[in-house]
Amino acid sequence: xxxxxxxxxxxxxxxxxxxxxxxxxxxxxxxxxxQYGNPSSMHSFGGSVGKMVVGAREKVSSLIGAQPDELVFTxxxxxxxxxxxxxxxxxxxxxxxxxxxxxxxxxxxxxCEQLDTLTGHKHKITSLPVESxxxxxxxxxxxxxxxxxxxxxxxxxNNETGVxxxxxxxxxxxxxxxxxxHTDAVQAVGKIPIDLNKVPIDFLSISGHKLHAPKGxxxxxxxxxxxxxxxxxxxxxEHGRRxxxxxxxSIIGLGKACELAxxxxxxxxxxxxxxxxxxxxxxxxxxxxxxLNGHKTLRLPNTSNISFEYVEGESxxxxxxxxxxxxxxxxxxxxxxxEPSHVLRAMGVPFTAAHGSxxxxxxxxxxxxxxxxxIDKLPPIIANLREMSPFWKGSHPGQVGGANCKCSC
Amino acid sequence: xxxxxxxxxxxxxxxxxxxxxDSPSGIGEVGSLACGDALTLTFKLGDDxxxxxxxxxxxxxxxxxxxxxxxxxxxxxxxxxxAEKLTNEDIAKYLGGLPKEKMHCSVMGREALEAAIAxxxxxxxxxxxxxxxxxxxxxxxxxxxxxxxxxxxxxVEEVTNFTKAGGGxxxxxxxxxxxxxxVRKEAKEEIAIExxxxxxxxxxxxxxxEEVLDREIRPALKKxxxxxxxxxxxxxxxxxxxxxxxxxxxxxxxxxxxYVEKKLREQxxxxxxxxxxxx
Ligand SMILES: Cc1ncc(COP(=O)(O)O)c(C=O)c1O
Numbered sequence: 154x155x156x157x158x159x160x161x162x163x164x165x166x167x168x169x170x171x172x173x174x175x176x177x178x179x180x181x182x183x184x185x186x187x188q189y190g191n192p193s194s195m196h197s198f199g200g201s202v203g204k205m206v207v208g209a210r211e212k213v214s215s216l217i218g219a220q221p222d223e224l225v226f227t228x229x230x231x232x233x234x235x236x237x238x239x240x241x242x243x244x245x246x247x248x249x250x251x252x253x254x255x256x257x258x259x260x261x262x263x264x265c266e267q268l269d270t271l272t273g274h275k276h277k278i279t280s281l282p283v284e285s286x287x288x289x290x291x292x293x294x295x296x297x298x299x300x301x302x303x304x305x306x307x308x309x310x311n312n313e314t315g316v317x318x319x320x321x322x323x324x325x326x327x328x329x330x331x332x333x334x335h336t337d338a339v340q341a342v343g344k345i346p347i348d349l350n351k352v353p354i355d356f357l358s359i360s361g362h363k364l365h366a367p368k369g370x371x372x373x374x375x376x377x378x379x380x381x382x383x384x385x386x387x388x389x390x391e392h393g394r395r396x397x398x399x400x401x402x403s404i405i406g407l408g409k410a411c412e413l414a415x416x417x418x419x420x421x422x423x424x425x426x427x428x429x430x431x432x433x434x435x436x437x438x439x440x441x442x443x444x445l446n447g448h449k450t451l452r453l454p455n456t457s458n459i460s461f462e463y464v465e466g467e468s469x470x471x472x473x474x475x476x477x478x479x480x481x482x483x484x485x486x487x488x489x490x491x492e493p494s495h496v497l498r499a500m501g502v503p504f505t506a507a508h509g510s511x512x513x514x515x516x517x518x519x520x521x522x523x524x525x526x527x528i529d530k531l532p533p534i535i536a537n538l539r540e541m542s543p544f545w546k547g548s549h550p551g552q553v554g555g556a557n558c559k560c561s562c
Numbered sequence: 563x564x565x566x567x568x569x570x571x572x573x574x575x576x577x578x579x580x581x582x583x584d585s586p587s588g589i590g591e592v593g594s595l596a597c598g599d600a601l602t603l604t605f606k607l608g609d610d611x612x613x614x615x616x617x618x619x620x621x622x623x624x625x626x627x628x629x630x631x632x633x634x635x636x637x638x639x640x641x642x643x644x645a646e647k648l649t650n651e652d653i654a655k656y657l658g659g660l661p662k663e664k665m666h667c668s669v670m671g672r673e674a675l676e677a678a679i680a681x682x683x684x685x686x687x688x689x690x691x692x693x694x695x696x697x698x699x700x701x702x703x704x705x706x707x708x709x710x711x712x713x714x715x716x717x718v719e720e721v722t723n724f725t726k727a728g729g730g731x732x733x734x735x736x737x738x739x740x741x742x743x744x745v746r747k748e749a750k751e752e753i754a755i756e757x758x759x760x761x762x763x764x765x766x767x768x769x770x771x772e773e774v775l776d777r778e779i780r781p782a783l784k785k786x787x788x789x790x791x792x793x794x795x796x797x798x799x800x801x802x803x804x805x806x807x808x809x810x811x812x813x814x815x816x817x818x819x820x821y822v823e824k825k826l827r828e829q830x831x832x833x834x835x836x837x838x839x840x841x
Binding site (some may be wrong): 269273274275433463464465467468472475493504505533540541542543544 | 564571574575577578580591595597598599602619620621622623624626627658755796799801837
């Protein structure tokens with residue numbers, strides 16, 4: 154089938170959300186209609202649903218090397234992040250220091266920023282900077298830990314650049330110091346292998362809709378023995394760790410999605426990675442003044458974040474949208490919002506490049522044909538927009554960055 | 563995803579008059595790369611005093627490009643006196659409307675036009691003569707006042723949507739608030755401005771807290787052999803240290819929240835939060 158004219162969607166925005174896998178949808182469907190029992194009920198009609206939840210719990214735990222009873226099902230990745238951080242500061246109420254990074258997802262970043270007003274207690278937040286390739290300095294991390302540190306919350310992989318942090322090493326450094334360790338692994342789970350048998354993490358967040366399960370379901374892993382204070386109190390569900398009747402269908406879907414992810418992990422890290430690399434190399438070599446954002450190898454296999462200098466992200470996206478190509482941009486051109494992206498700014502990406510960043514995030518459903526189509530369509534779009542840009546002077550040989558671009562902000 | 567009109571989409575996807583006129587009659591350059599959008603407008607004046615050609619180069623989002631394209635179409639055939647009267651609202655109307663967060667794109671178009679006309683006439687850009695209010699985006703009080711008047715703006719957020727002022731560090735928000743009050747008063751819309759609860763400065767706060775501590779709290783604690791010292795005031799957080807018998811008292815946290823905090827909230831400010839400082 155020829156692409157473009159027939160409006161077939163080319164979806165390369167899988168870090169935003171993913172398609173529910175057909176196999177996942179199939180196992181979910183009966184639990185919307187015929188098998189609608191409550192897993193907590195005493196009758197076998199509900200009990201059979203309860204067994205499915207147990208099965209799903211086992212499948213999720215085996216993907217990450219956890220024990221089934223170490224999982225708490227939640228409503229999303231954001232709830233998992235909030236639960237972990239709020240639990241830690243309540244468990245260690247005499248400690249008021251939190252270590253995190255400048256590139257966290259808003260689910261962690263904004264929570265930490267608003268913690269004082271939320272809890273009525275004053276906290277000290279250390280937001281670690283990152284290098285220009287988005288990686289973190291382990292020495293600096295070690296130096297940031299104090300006796301007052303209640304929790305470390307650092308993402309496993311970054312949603313915008315795909316850069317992977319050395320979580321195993323950080324956990325090793327933190328071990329035996331009475332500090333809890335939380336990682337937002339929303340972007341990592343299902344894309345790269347994770348084995349919690351080997352890494353003594355206290356809390357780990359998962360979101361269903363990033364790995365081909367539906368939106369509105371998440372997991373918080375809580376290591377056995379880690380102190381825990383529930384975020385939602387109510388019934389005895391989840392062993393009293395999260396009240397509320399389970400989102401049964403989605404949990405069953407998530408179980409299936411985790412099972413599938415395990416079987417497709419190899420494909421993701423070989424074929425999908427090769428597609429990503431082909432796309433990336435094709436764009437970088439065909440478009441002058443384009444720069445890769447983030448470390449080249451310490452990165453998720455599916456993510457590529459590229460800046461096209463002297464053009465603005467939203468206009469690139471809308472041109473791509475004409476071909477039904479879905480991607481996203483770190484640029485936020487709303488009323489004078491300078492912040493192109495807090496992640497790129499933390500990496501020190503210059504303004505010339507930060508406003509024109511595009512993130513492609515692939516999945517196992519992408520094809521080589523789609524990659525070729527984008528490599529064909531994007532270069533003229535960028536050339537066309539640059540033609541229109543007052544800053545583009547034909548070419549900027551070897552010049553990257555806006556050293557002479559003045560702004561007081 | 564922005565809800566753009568078909569006209570905006572058309573002018574974005576098929577922009578008219580892209581480029582720069584050779585030896586133009588006037589040229590206007592506004593915005594900067596750092597700020598996320600910029601526009602260079604050039605025009606050529608005919609012998610009859612009317613604009614015969616106008617071209618633009620724009621760096622920015624879809625609505626910035628569409629506004630620029632629309633502007634160049636609108637000014638052709640106008641005398642400078644007529645062109646001068648174009649407002650950003652006219653540009654937005656021509657495009658069938660813009661999302662409110664994007665109104666600043668139309669304002670940028672109008673300002674480029676003003677700059678280009680000033681350039682032709684050899685006079686300074688009128689709006690630049692004002693006092694600089696927003697340092698991040700270089701917006702003057704004249705620009706803000708005009709936007710408030712012409713577009714009937716009521717809040718700081720609306721001013722930011724239209725002019726970008728206040729959208730950076732936010733330092734100038736108080737000043738924008740002042741300008742809003744000033745302009746709306748002039749417009750004889752003196753809807754009795756509600757008496758706002760007074761904002762206390764830190765010094766005032768500290769003084770009042772010390773007074774309440776001296777007058778009521780300390781004497782009460784001293785009866786039980788305790789004492790209290792004010793260490794710091796940081797926004798709403800009042801950091802204190804308990805002394806004497808309070809240090810070893812199991813109920814000290816309760817005293818802090820139920821008694822000290824309650825008293826201070828009643829008599830100083832009801833948002834205060836009392837915390838024990840770590841030494
Ligand atoms: C790294 C990261 N953390 C947390 C979230 C939030 O997940 P959810 O949408 O399930 O709340 C996201 C999703 O955007 C993410 O990418």
